[in-house]
Amino acid sequence: MATGRNHRPATRSRGIPEATVARLPLYLRALTALSERSVPTVSSEELAAAAGVNSAKLRKDFSYLGSYGTRGVGYDVEYLVYQISRELGLTQDWPVVIVGIGNLGAALANYGGFASRGFRVAALIDADPAMAGKPVAGIPVQHSDELEKIISDNGVSIGVIATPAGAAQPVCDRLVAAGVTSILNFAPTVLSVPEGVDVRKVDLSIELQILAFHEQRKAGDGGEVSPGAAPAVSVPADGGAGAAPAGAEGVGRKGPDGDMPAVMPA
């Protein structure tokens, strides 16, 4: 209270909550869609609906960025797009390398969402010599021997690992040694990295297992919940992904001798 005069809202965005950061891309996507339809302004209510969150949360999130918006009116779409992009660091270009060009790596390389934002696929790298030179998504695959040189020549700081689980840690080590400080890991392994390196993990099977848990609950576990069929559990609308740093998962286990699960043959 007693805000006194406020010339500068809180330009000093010290420590934006992790949960908020995780939602910014969601807002950005919704805003981009509005922008394409030339919508000039939105209210927190409308934008929240488009992003799948509730308006109070959205307003609180924006307040951490410094509160751009006009009381009684709403938010200027273009301006917000810019502010959020800047906050996320998308006004600059981020060259990324994708290591492990199997189906998943190829899917990532082809994924339009990368290029459309500040990301640029600087190189595709695979350990299989047979892949070398073969173009995927218009980019020739390079052999992993070149990894260090590629990272260094392109000033890459973000790496995506889409290799089989067994190759993930060695690849990670090389990426980090070459200068990469942020890694998006699709392999079902817990990567260990030195201080200062950020790792985010996307694990397909972990998500399915979480769904199975809820699914099981719906089917009624002969206890308290009615064994019927639709005991309204959990609200769907929300983005879900949330801030959960979720971890690795995978479980694979094929042979008794440590054959690893394969995300992709690489």
Place this chain on the structure above:
Amino acid sequence: MATGRNHRPATRSRGIPEATVARLPLYLRALTALSERSVPTVSSEELAAAAGVNSAKLRKDFSYLGSYGTRGVGYDVEYLVYQISRELGLTQDWPVVIVGIGNLGAALANYGGFASRGFRVAALIDADPAMAGKPVAGIPVQHSDELEKIISDNGVSIGVIATPAGAAQPVCDRLVAAGVTSILNFAPTVLSVPEGVDVRKVDLSIELQILAFHEQRKAGDGGEVSPGAAPAVSVPADGGAGAAPAGAEGVGRKGPDGDMPAVMPA
């Protein structure tokens, strides 16, 4: 803790925190690895390290399941594997359908992690007639006209959407109408579903954007650092939990706060 006394560990555990549920697959994976190496018991400390979390959290998590474990000794690996599997609903078989067999859908179909745990790919569905009959991961792709029949014939309750964004909502609607109550969505769209249907989202570009946010922060001080040079990134913000888990990272200095364009709302 609402638990109070505990006579019946298992069935009694209603309301496991969502954050805990999200970590169970992680523990399960670590335990499975131990099981393969025939390790009979583990301490919370060891298991936590393998899963990339801290031991207090792990013990608290297990306490929600009913606390299997022996003081002064640790946890019986096999027993825990079973209990967690059961809690997650993995002791039963979950037929899943994957809709949208592009690179991503193919990667998912080939993903070993599915089959190895209670999940079974019951069918691959694609809207492209040219794909029909073509085998992917040994399973023939079926045309989407068959969607409803497939869901119903196989008793599928979990669906995976790997279609382009534009097709996601219509596919979702059909899945739900046909009886699917849990959806794993890879398309970059907010799906709207009726009450009682669970949706989890995996979004590749959102993860990258979150990384970019943190990456930007690291480059705080004197401008861009050339990766080729000296990465010497710094100050450990907090020793914290051993093996760096994904997620929060030390903040460090406030980054740039540019105010480039002069676009202003109102």
Place this chain on the structure above:
DNA sequence: ATGTGTGAATCATTTCACAGCC
């Protein structure tokens, strides 16, 4: 009027620290 911005309240999760059992 209208809808943002934000303290304060509520709810969830993590961490601490130690009692209790092996």
Place this chain on the structure above:
DNA sequence: GGCTGTGAAATGATTCACACAT
């Protein structure tokens, strides 16, 4: 002695509700 199990404290995130700017 060692290690689990768990109240209690601390921290973090969400929701409420309303003052206030436009």
